[in-house]
Amino acid sequence: MKALRSRRKAAPGQLSVRPVVRADLDAVIDIDAAVTGLEKREYWQRVYRRYGIGARGERRWFLVAVIDGQVVGFLIGEVRDWEFGSPPCGWVFVIDVDPRVRQAGIASQLLSTLNASLRRAGVRKLRTLLARDNTLILSFFRSQGMMAAPLIPLELDVFDGDAQAAPSNAAK
Amino acid sequence: MRLQINTTLALYSVLEFAADPERHIPAAQIATKYGVSPHHLAKVLAELARAGIVESVRGVGGGYRFSSNARRMTLMDVIQLFEDFDPPGSHRLDVDAGAAATPVDRALDAVLSEIDEVIKATFSSITLATMLQLVGKQQS
Numbered sequence: 001m002k003a004l005r006s007r008r009k010a011a012p013g014q015l016s017v018r019p020v021v022r023a024d025l026d027a028v029i030d031i032d033a034a035v036t037g038l039e040k041r042e043y044w045q046r047v048y049r050r051y052g053i054g055a056r057g058e059r060r061w062f063l064v065a066v067i068d069g070q071v072v073g074f075l076i077g078e079v080r081d082w083e084f085g086s087p088p089c090g091w092v093f094v095i096d097v098d099p100r101v102r103q104a105g106i107a108s109q110l111l112s113t114l115n116a117s118l119r120r121a122g123v124r125k126l127r128t129l130l131a132r133d134n135t136l137i138l139s140f141f142r143s144q145g146m147m148a149a150p151l152i153p154l155e156l157d158v159f160d161g162d163a164q165a166a167p168s169n170a171a172k
Numbered sequence: 173m174r175l176q177i178n179t180t181l182a183l184y185s186v187l188e189f190a191a192d193p194e195r196h197i198p199a200a201q202i203a204t205k206y207g208v209s210p211h212h213l214a215k216v217l218a219e220l221a222r223a224g225i226v227e228s229v230r231g232v233g234g235g236y237r238f239s240s241n242a243r244r245m246t247l248m249d250v251i252q253l254f255e256d257f258d259p260p261g262s263h264r265l266d267v268d269a270g271a272a273a274t275p276v277d278r279a280l281d282a283v284l285s286e287i288d289e290v291i292k293a294t295f296s297s298i299t300l301a302t303m304l305q306l307v308g309k310q311q312s
Contacts, residue, residue, distance in 0.1 A: 148294065
């Protein structure tokens with residue numbers, strides 16, 4: 001931890017962003033566990049298989065930020081075609097930085113790298129979805145220039161066949 | 173949602189101060205810029221000072237200056253000093269305050285509370301630093 005703390009003031013040149021490799025997975029799992037309080041090893045192994053070793057030509061990115069050879073953050077994003085009625089659009093659905101080295105521009109660098117990849121892929125829009133009480137990450141994305149998308153997320157409690165759950169026919 | 177005049181004035185003032193944190197700005201200068209009475213503005217600035225967002229500077233060249241962290245303070249932090257947000261269950265026509273809430277009351281309350289939550293989340297996600305970036309984009 002002391003070593004990581006000392007990196008807080010690291011020169012920007014020491015930070016690099018690259019595609020994930022299998023050897024990074026333990027660090028990714030540790031950072032996620034530190035942020036969420038829950039270790040999800042099997043989940044991350046599935047994510048790695050899907051996004052870390054995707055076939056060529058698939059527009060998916062599992063990026064890690066590295067300082068002095070140590071993974072300090074990661075981001076996962078992809079291009080989704082024609083979902084939600086939208087032309088091909090970039091989505092970032094995971095971004096995490098080791099809490100001990102925040103405020104050093106690491107997440108900005110990760111997002112900037114994804115942006116560059118999206119531009120090269122001809123994509124001109126990047127979206128994400130967050131819990132509205134996640135003000136820390138919401139504020140980060142806002143600081144990067146993100147504004148509300150013209151979408152409204154909806155959800156439904158799924159009941160197990162109870163008559164109570166059936167919508168009323170009164171309006172039909 | 174329409175913000176009250178005091179809230180809008182507070183946001184204008186805080187952004188003025190946050191844009192140049194080292195500078196002392198006389199209240200009269202802000203009052204003139206936004207066409208409001210110095211007396212009216214003084215009440216707003218006093219509230220901001222009580223909250224620790226600005227601090228008064230006495231003497232020649234005095235006024236107020238920013239005393240917070242623009243990268244951490246959100247629009248919501250300022251707005252909630254001046255606006256009351258209705259808690260869930262409070263959106264109801266005052267036709268009969270003593271009467272029990274009807275199913276229509278409760279359904280309307282659910283929809284209006286949903287809108288309130290989105291508004292609060294939006295204000296809570298935008299820091300003063302981000303707001304100043306947006307202002308800069310509008311100027312360019």
